[in-house]
Amino acid sequence: MVRVVGVQFNDSGKIYSFDSLDLDIKVGDGVVVETIHGKELGFAREASYDRDEEEIGRQLKPVIRVATEYDLERYRENVIKASEASEVFKDLVAKHNLDMKLVDCAYTFDNQKLLFYFTSDGRVDFRELVKELAYIYKTRIELRQIGVRDGARMLGGLGPCGQELCCSRFLKDFDNVTIRMAKDQGLSLTPSKISGMCGRLMCCLRYEQDVYEERLKELPDLKEIVITPEGEGKVVERYAIKDEVKVQIEKNDSFEYHIFSVDDLKMKYKRGCEECKCPKKNNN
16 A cells, blocks of 8 residues: 555646655645656645555655755745746846747756747747757756647636636546537527636536436437327427427528427437428327
């Protein structure tokens, strides 16, 4: 068994698992850990718990120590220096006329590396920029291009619902979101109404999709011919949560539209067989 603790390196970042080595670590404590980038200072966001090594499937990096006051002071100094470096970075980007938008800047805990996270619509040749930054700061410079969703997570903000962005608050991974989900849920397809701060489809479209898919299976398909109390008509809209459909009924050379509960409908043909005139399917 391994004693695991969840560590986060910034307020909106992903939580990573580390081997606590039986250290007494409480939620909120600063910890110095070994990462692929060297030593880093993060904060415990999940209480320590035991986990089987086979479940983990890899060897976890260790927690070196609980952060001392000296470690925390060094961390705060790095934050201030990174903020100053951000302004220099923006000036140099403007000087070289590069299509880059800075999202975040950070020093590693040991000051051996200065990292800049940026977004861009395409590939950027930043070799000259790196040379100037290395000359100014006399340390290793690393520029990382990230996606717009990761950029929104790091910047944070409020969504159209008025709450803090899901990606900043609790989402650990980004699930695939498609326009079909918005269609299934009967939402407006206007980009501004279904897009998040990042400009991509809102992550919350995924939350209820499984429920919608199950409910839609119980409803007639769009354009399916059904028999209603008002006569025969064609399904033009579906309301999954209410178990209702809107039906277009032709009367006196014009069309009328009525909403019916699925319990009030009968299918005229088997699904997918409207053209071949299969026998009627009675749902009752």
